[in-house]
Amino acid sequence: MERDQAKELLRKYREGTLTEQEKAILESWYLNVARSQDQSSDFAALEENLNSVWQSLPLHQSAVKKLPVSRPLTRWISIAASVLMVCSVGGFWLYKSRQAKPVARIAPPHTDVAPGDNRALLTLSDGSKIILNDTKTGERIQRGHASIVKTREGQIVFDLQGLPKTSEKETRQGYNTLSTPKAGHYQVKLPDGTQVWLNAVSTLRFPAVFNRKERLVEVTGEAYFEVAKMTDGKNRIPFKVVAGQQTIEVLGTQFNINSYRDENAIKTTLVEGRIQINLSGQPKKGVILQPGQQAQLAKGGQERPSESAELRVQQVDVEGVVSWKNGYFRFDQTTLPELMRQIARWYDVEVRFEGPIKEYEFVGQIERSANLSKVLKILELGGVHFRTEGKTIIVTE
Template sequence: MEITNRIVYLLRGHISRELNAQEQAELLAWGNRDPAFRRLLEEVVSEEGLKAALQAFDAVYGTDQAASISRMERRIADGIRAAEEKSLKRRATHRLQRWIPYAAAVILVLAVGIYINYRTDVPSKTTDTTHLAADIQPGGNRATLKLSGGRTISLSEEQGGIVVVDGDITYEDGNTVTALADRTNGRSDAVQLELATPNGGTYSITLPDGSRVWLNAASTLKYPSRFDGKERIVELEGEAYFDVRSVKSDSGGEPFKVITQGQTVEVLGTQFNISAYPDESETKTTLVKGRVQVTSTIGNRPPIAMEPGQQAITHGAYTDVKQVMADKYTAWKDGFFYFDRLPMREAIAQLARWYDLEISYKGKLSEDNMFAYVERNKPLSAVLRALEKSGLKFEMAQTDGRARLIVLGER
């Protein structure tokens, strides 16, 4: 897991007494890294500690749930902005930025998790929206594999990924998916393949060079059954996380290229995330480890080199690079929605792809950005309840047998 996701997981297990000895030691080691971490660990050691934290939360932010959490989110965002603006105090800023992701995630778990799980004294209101959304389950392991001749194979939902080996495609457990072609002189010809996930689907693939790719919902990866020549080239539409293996040849390293609409990313060996959905105006490349070069395919601009923790945003012929917390953009791979100051329409679009929803809006949507940290394995109703704590309101409807989420704005 990414660091933030891991700490939240350990804190939850710590509270519920479900950690093994190794995990408990890991959490204690984290607590010893900073006095603020240690205090947090001591305060949430039990359900009583959680209730005490809730009382302190109410004392600071008020007892109105939606308003209080909205104020909390603004305070977190203001704290991050203040840290970033203190450029003359770089050492202090660097230290603050180290723990802000943990604090933000943990505060959210306390704020949302406590309300959902421990506010038993406040009666919940069951609405038609809740009933309808409860029936909508999260996405899962769903994908199709398209062969060079046009034949399409629906991949097993009991499996999480496939492995491409010369002449064969297997599941990760070794079971055969298909043999690609008759071998000539002991080796099959290279053919083009296509792995696609629908709305509500995710799947991984280990490519012929050992590189691994995780596809998010509504995404397509085109790739060869074998990499020949001096370059390794794949094409992406949608979103994917890449863990590229470094491959050496007599002439040096073999570059790995990812072609999307409007840009090409070139690497040797690294980890990065690309979001390139056709219905979005920007392509975002987030570098986790190593180095990459991003080149816009529009115009005649030089490639831009990236460092870990940077994100390249390509729109048309232009590419901007900024510093980001990579965890926010890769959390989906670890099973989380991580909305950190994300425009509401972008957050809702992620829900639509994962739960296979049609989206419509009523009224004027707030310009406020969203902060939420929610597991993707929950039914839609649980996610909507969490988002409602940020002041959003929803209705559910059915259109031609498909679920439609109506986001209610200001009248």
Template sequence: MDKELLINLINKYLSNQATADEEKFLFDYYDTLQKNELKWDEFLLGDENIAKTELYSKILQEIKARESASKRIIFLRSRWFVAASVALFLVVSSLLALYLRHNNSSLLAKNNALPVSKHTVAPGGNKALLTLANGSKITLDDAATGQLAKQSGVTITKAANGKLIYTIENAPSNSTGLAQQAYNTIETPRGGQYQVNLPDGSKVWLNAGSSLRFPTNFTGNLRSVELTGEAYFEVAKNAQKPFRVLSNSQVVEVLGTHFNISSYIDDSSVKTTLLEGSVKVLSTKSNQSKLLKPGQQSNINYSDNSIDIQTVDTEEVVAWKNGYFLFVDEDLKSIMSKLARWYNVDVEYTGNVDNLRFGGIVSRSRDLAQALKIIEQTGNVKTKIEGRRVTIMP
């Protein structure tokens, strides 16, 4: 498709002038682009994460400028993110090249030149501890790539990109003809994240301060794992063997789909967000259950165990898995809780911040001082970093 025509279509979409057919075309085109990874020219465009951060920052600034009525934020957000994503995948090269030609120092160059504060904390990284069925432990961030262990007919391998891969070599058996189930547990510390490929081909991304307990081979009629913290799942389809995730106060059951679960015990609720397919969510204490549609999020409150369903922006929910923090009209304590887990810091407040809400986007590869700038730029609060303690001053 001609880039100029596409830009015109995006502009029509953003200004509410696109027809129903044009909107459908744009959504379909976006889905197609999502499935095809385009190569990024780092020599011409610089760091991809920084470019993505700056482009989305511009979109968020535009949302704030247009958002005179706060009730419209959900509608505007989804509209702008679809358009931003299309622009990012297709026309970003042209836009950045044009910017470079007309500016002596580009926005990207300015960001790369940002001074690093003396009082800051480095971002988290691929860090995890793997506990095998026999009790032995492997620190994955220190382990060399290649085969790590072999157990119950399964080979455990660490890939060059840090991914943990389980490969079934042969079906385990014993003299009685029954398979003995062996379980592994992978844990990420605060300041860590990790990706694991399960024996059935399902993929799991673990966020900081999380753990996943799973069998080395899914036997029987059910694939069952246990989660604490947060994880994004891409479950391999198997209509004969449902996939079940047990987490704090809930059970999630699927046949094969993409979803995110956030079940940190220090949050007020457990949230499950569906990106595609279908999901059944069960509250283990109230025994209520709900079916989710793509774009919906269930929220089980720890205090009364009720299940609330709402439509959310999935880009915002899975931003952590894609390498950045994305906050849209989010309360300050929720933001700082996420930053505290990723940077492994403690947070204290010198005043009442209950009514403060912020929006912004920053790459998770940035140091803590740069991440805190999205909050300080509002002028409503100041921050101070001392060792691994962050003080928020209204």
């Protein structure tokens, strides 16, 4: 963009007459100027106006927790290699590289891929399978004492009708399994009232009927739980989640589990309440989490954790951890491979790297409702480049 055009847009910005398209052009130009680290006198003359734009752009308002308002532009340039944003996506993207990067070139548009949506397969204890995205809203499926209903919001609800006191033998009659594919997520309300959100490529296995001693479920992939309290007389019925090598005992709470097989650790994050995490066969190494804490268990080459395995506890940005449930990708010093694994799961694509993987770090958020082409465009603007072959994204540099 020519300087005269930039000055005209700045004038219209100050007068409040910018259109949405002009605002996007101005923001994009501003970010490109910042990335160029041009310290010429012309640039210095515009710095005051540019800083004014920065303070008020939607990008800055979203990023205020990451970049202090008082930081001058020239200092900001030296700290953040680049900042990227596409207005139409409805989110912001802050990109950091550990290496200096040239101004990115714009790659040709990619074949577009729609984002994921509500889709899942429910396998009932009798072996029957229900494709939930084909199930009509309000449709009721009866199975013994339980009925299954799909709500208007796309959630499935298990409703136990007149369930008698069950014996241990009766409650072992079978398990239901809810599984999401790539590009799918789903929400379920279990028979005890517990609500579970499943991210893409995840599985929840739970009893057809919970017994009166404990509520035990198993998870792979990523899930968010809002656990309902349940009692048998005066006795609390514990809720337990098995995720890989660990068992989580819940005391009426909200928490997130990330246990994807292609990630290097199982991460359990407590949002509200209290949970206790125990390692399989190693009860002495259990930990109790407080809200805002995350326990990480590094994965080894064995099914069971080694005697040296430890649960590492740290404070985390809970909002960022559960952002997927609220419709966002949220990154906090996320590496490029980790980011691309999230993209692969949500858009049902394969990712391949050509050459060495550079040490990028990403900070920011973007709506998961964006098409894949917009997400890739943002990455390309930051210096990451791709080519596509069918449903495979090849990271070329």
